[in-house]
Amino acid sequence: MSRVYLDHAATTPPDPRILAAMWEVYTRHWGNPSSIYLEGQEARHVLDEARAMCARLLGALPREIVFTSGGTESDNAAIRGVALAQRARGRGTHIITTRVEHHAVLHTVEQLQGEGFTATFLPVDRDGVVDLGALEEATGPDTALVSIMAANNEVGTLQPVAEAARIARARNPQVVVHTDAVQAAGAMDIAPDALGVDLLSISAHKLHGPRGVGLLYVRSRTPFQAIMFGGGQEKERRAGTENVAGAAGLAAAMKLAWDEMPARIEHTGQLRNRLLYELPERIPGTVITGPSDPDRRLPNNFSCCFRNVEGESVLLGLDLADIAASSGSACTTGSMEPSHVLTAMGIDPDLAHASLRLTVGKDTTDAEIDRLLSTLPGIVSRLRALAGA
């Protein structure tokens, strides 16, 4: 039986059209873009084209795009790069973020706390939406940076980023605003001007592109300093010989995602809604996590907790039935700690242990959702019987 892949928030299968674009670069334009001879100049041209494409899709300027090794590096660079530059200008040492960010953001902020910065981790409501009143209260003259994700990777909650940016700037006009748009990219308008942000992170492998490639958008004149040192690549903002094929892959991935966005939203939304409405009917004791209003969460995200079962056992049962799913964040799978996102949302830790995230993709079919819906109830009831529940 063929496998059913329902973990597109973890990573996405590479699209052959993107692989073809990258293969062309690997085989024909493999020079170092810093070299002055023909091979180098050809590679430089490919890199420039990729940058121009990414910039155009974001409504940005090419010089505002910094290619990175993925979402994690983009988040690290945004937070460290801005925090250190703001402090050097005497513009404060206070960072505001939320309790439900990806660890790439949370652990970077925690690291900076050990280097003399202070931090506020904003609370969220039961749906995972950030408390804007708490943001307003926390923002002060010492606040250097606000980082709020556009959409959550575990429960799909969309955050009011534009409103948050307005609130923070009204309190302190020198505040710099970053958003982690790794999950939101391709699912909604993430143009930095629309979101009102100064920095924005994207990762290619969530868009059917290559692993280990991403970008950081940095608005012109934003205080920012490099966190990697070496050559002067990326206008001194990110040292290291450029991943030209990767950048071409990211540009191709974004172009396809942007071109196909309405169709992908429609398709994934329709499949996800089947999960949202049919799964609780088939499995008593299902608690939906994240907003129950489909318009307030990512179109491809379904997440829930089951009463009286262990989440890992559900995942193993699904895997044996040839269905790939996740308990939430790929990074916390295998750890005994309940997810920090579910805990921040006020979900009881016992219930949070039995979490399941199903994320569909552009190539997921109705038949695959049928298979999930007919397989999962049996797995959950067998586990409940074993546990004597």
Ligand SMILES: Cc1ncc(COP(=O)(O)O)c(C=O)c1O
């Ligand atoms: C919201 C969010 N931010 C950052 C990352 C990290 O991106 P990458 O895997 O490209 O390092 C992820 C990946 O799961 C994510 O979901």
